[in-house]
Amino acid sequence: MSDLALPMVVPEPGLPPKVTIYEVGPRDGLQNEQALVPTEVKAAFVRRLLAAGLPIVEATSFVHPKWVPQLADAAELMTGLTAEIGDTARDLPVLVPNDRGLDRALELGLRHVAVFASATETFAAKNLNRTLETQFAMFEPTVARAVASGVDVRGYVSMCFGDPWEGPVPVDQVVAVGRRLLDLGCHQLSLGDTIGVATAGQVRALVAGFAAAGVAADRLALHFHDTYGQALTNVHAGLQAGVTTYDASAGGLGGCPYAKSATGNLATEDLVWFLTGLGIEHGVDLRAVVDASTWMAGHLGRPSPSAVVRALAQSPA
Amino acid sequence: MSDLALPMVVPEPGLPPKVTIYEVGPRDGLQNEQALVPTEVKAAFVRRLLAAGLPIVEATSFVHPKWVPQLADAAELMTGLTAEIGDTARDLPVLVPNDRGLDRALELGLRHVAVFASATETFAAKNLNRTLETQFAMFEPTVARAVASGVDVRGYVSMCFGDPWEGPVPVDQVVAVGRRLLDLGCHQLSLGDTIGVATAGQVRALVAGFAAAGVAADRLALHFHDTYGQALTNVHAGLQAGVTTYDASAGGLGGCPYAKSATGNLATEDLVWFLTGLGIEHGVDLRAVVDASTWMAGHLGRPSPSAVVRALAQSPA
Numbered sequence: 001m002s003d004l005a006l007p008m009v010v011p012e013p014g015l016p017p018k019v020t021i022y023e024v025g026p027r028d029g030l031q032n033e034q035a036l037v038p039t040e041v042k043a044a045f046v047r048r049l050l051a052a053g054l055p056i057v058e059a060t061s062f063v064h065p066k067w068v069p070q071l072a073d074a075a076e077l078m079t080g081l082t083a084e085i086g087d088t089a090r091d092l093p094v095l096v097p098n099d100r101g102l103d104r105a106l107e108l109g110l111r112h113v114a115v116f117a118s119a120t121e122t123f124a125a126k127n128l129n130r131t132l133e134t135q136f137a138m139f140e141p142t143v144a145r146a147v148a149s150g151v152d153v154r155g156y157v158s159m160c161f162g163d164p165w166e167g168p169v170p171v172d173q174v175v176a177v178g179r180r181l182l183d184l185g186c187h188q189l190s191l192g193d194t195i196g197v198a199t200a201g202q203v204r205a206l207v208a209g210f211a212a213a214g215v216a217a218d219r220l221a222l223h224f225h226d227t228y229g230q231a232l233t234n235v236h237a238g239l240q241a242g243v244t245t246y247d248a249s250a251g252g253l254g255g256c257p258y259a260k261s262a263t264g265n266l267a268t269e270d271l272v273w274f275l276t277g278l279g280i281e282h283g284v285d286l287r288a289v290v291d292a293s294t295w296m297a298g299h300l301g302r303p304s305p306s307a308v309v310r311a312l313a314q315s316p317a
Numbered sequence: 318m319s320d321l322a323l324p325m326v327v328p329e330p331g332l333p334p335k336v337t338i339y340e341v342g343p344r345d346g347l348q349n350e351q352a353l354v355p356t357e358v359k360a361a362f363v364r365r366l367l368a369a370g371l372p373i374v375e376a377t378s379f380v381h382p383k384w385v386p387q388l389a390d391a392a393e394l395m396t397g398l399t400a401e402i403g404d405t406a407r408d409l410p411v412l413v414p415n416d417r418g419l420d421r422a423l424e425l426g427l428r429h430v431a432v433f434a435s436a437t438e439t440f441a442a443k444n445l446n447r448t449l450e451t452q453f454a455m456f457e458p459t460v461a462r463a464v465a466s467g468v469d470v471r472g473y474v475s476m477c478f479g480d481p482w483e484g485p486v487p488v489d490q491v492v493a494v495g496r497r498l499l500d501l502g503c504h505q506l507s508l509g510d511t512i513g514v515a516t517a518g519q520v521r522a523l524v525a526g527f528a529a530a531g532v533a534a535d536r537l538a539l540h541f542h543d544t545y546g547q548a549l550t551n552v553h554a555g556l557q558a559g560v561t562t563y564d565a566s567a568g569g570l571g572g573c574p575y576a577k578s579a580t581g582n583l584a585t586e587d588l589v590w591f592l593t594g595l596g597i598e599h600g601v602d603l604r605a606v607v608d609a610s611t612w613m614a615g616h617l618g619r620p621s622p623s624a625v626v627r628a629l630a631q632s633p634a
Contacts, residue, residue: 007545008478008485010518012554161325168325196628199594200553201327226546228324229587229624230594233549236517237329270546277516277547307546311513 005312007277018281020245021268022221023054027061027095028265029253031068039073041299043080049250052288059092062101078108093154102142106149113146114154115139117181119174122165123158136180147185155181160191160206161198171209179213189220190247196227200237207241221245224266231266232274246271251293251304267306324594335598337562339538340371340585344378344412346570348385354616356390360397362613366567369605376409379418395425410471419459423466430463431471432456434498436491439482440475453497464502472498477508477523478515488526496530506537507564513544517554524558538562541583548583549591563588568610568621584623
């Protein structure tokens with residue numbers, strides 16, 4: 001058999017020549033796993049993803065262990081990674097839900113953090129125990145102090161396209177939340193389709209809505225879930241709208257606890273196949289990511305839902 | 318919870334306002350099933366898909382039972398369907414691999430048939446026991462006699478994007494095969510990504526290659542497999558290139574026996590979600606297709622691989 005371990009390359013005119021893949025597997029992918037993954041397995045996973053060429057790997061979250069027991073070892077993980085890979089570990093982003101989380105990140109000398117906002121009233125209440133308005137009071141001091149400390153802050157916005165309680169989410173509402181996070185000092189927004197319901201026209205409309213509010217595509221990242229199989233077409237629409245950063249999770253790990261589907265985050269491997277076929281530079285070694293995901297799937301005791309991982313697992317390396 | 322049984326509708330400028338979904342589940346989807354599906358179950362599946370609004374349902378193949386034991390009941394199925402739904406059954410397309418198959422279709426008064434060609438030398442040898450050139454000698458009398466009998470002929474072309482033995486397939490080679498089928502009298506070509514490796518730029522290039530050879534997009538259908546998760550982005554590229562007919566299989570049934578991945582044909586439900594979100598008319602009742610697929614999955618004894626089927630199975634009807 002001929003080598004079909006990579007797609008044929010046929011560029012599409014007008015797309016960005018280069019894309020940044022923001023890997024969320026170790027944090028977003030693992031956070032909902034019930035069985036605790038040993039810290040050294042998490043560290044090895046992060047190291048393998050970095051070795052595969054992923055330019056950004058979000059490593060963990062300094063969230064209260066009561067809410068996410070899986071990530072209770074955040075400080076231990078980051079300390080271990082710093083011992084192992086030195087300064088590189090300090091550039092791995094970590095989620096900090098509040099001021100206490102930021103304290104812990106600063107103590108370890110970390111240089112990139114992320115905060116998490118909701119685009120809808122109901123999800124703000126359920127996930128943050130705040131209102132759409134009062135959630136900002138929680139982030140404001142955190143973002144301000146991080147920026148003052150020379151730390152980059154990414155702002156996640158969840159439920160940007162649809163919300164399981166409220167249905168479709170108006171573009172203006174998402175833009176207002178995103179605009180506030182940028183004004184507080186975030187350098188980038190990650191716009192999340194937390195329940196995976198978006199289709200291509202919605203992506204185009206949301207990016208246009210931000211442009212109309214003075215937010216250029218280079219301040220945006222897109223974070224898609226593949227719950228309804230739409231994640232890659234949404235990336236395609238995002239590329240056509242000029243967005244150059246995409247979140248993805250190695251092996252398709254993870255998903256939203258409020259949408260218990262078999263499929264969660266867009267798999268890094270499916271994204272890499274797509275970008276490679278379009279001749280878009282990404283710097284990632286597909287086989288190395290597949291190997292890392294397959295290795296992690298072994299630890300978790302179930303196969304990866306990624307189509308590319310499944311297809312390549314059946315072909316020779 | 319709000320009703321998210323359908324996506325929010327946000328059209329994308331420049332896409333076709335209406336698309337024809339060509340349902341291949343009962344034929345392409347079932348043909349590789351090992352356990353024989355009872356003829357009355359197949360008939361009920363076809364009737365349910367028609368009732369769900371699918372405008373074209375390819376029902377079976379008049380192939381020699383030695384090659385596809387699952388479809389050995391082709392004549393019995395079509396006779397039964399004609400008794401049940403009358404003349405509508407005569408408009409259901411059936412595959413006829415050769416002259417003998419056409420005889421059987423004509424005996425039953427069927428009005429739509431399809432022939433099957435390969436775009437590559439190796440697949441012509443393995444699947445048809447012919448060469449790229451001599452395969453036409455097999456179709457020529459079949460297509461000519463069908464057309465002379467007032468029967469519409471669709472020409473499938475397989476391995477249009479990549480071949481597991483030969484790797485990437487040149488556009489000119491696919492166009493030459495397709496052009497020959499049209500010259501023989503086929504009214505439409507279905508261009509198949511049999512092993513699911515294509516990405517969006519390749520789709521665009523192939524449609525452009527046909528246009529350069531004088532074949533307009535309205536003579537083309539696209540047939541994608543989701544083996545590498547790329548099927549819907551390929552549909553997106555096809556829509557942007559003006560193609561308005563897409564093959565899909567209810568519940569994602571089927572796949573190519575030469576690419577034994579977990580995922581086979583593009584699922585009708587995933588396609589319907591996508592088209593609905595883009596405001597493209599398709600006439601299909603999503604919930605009714607999901608119900609038909611879930612019912613068939615029960616008969617086959619395993620869950621549907623369709624993301625939409627899985628997601629909606631967990632939400633109230």
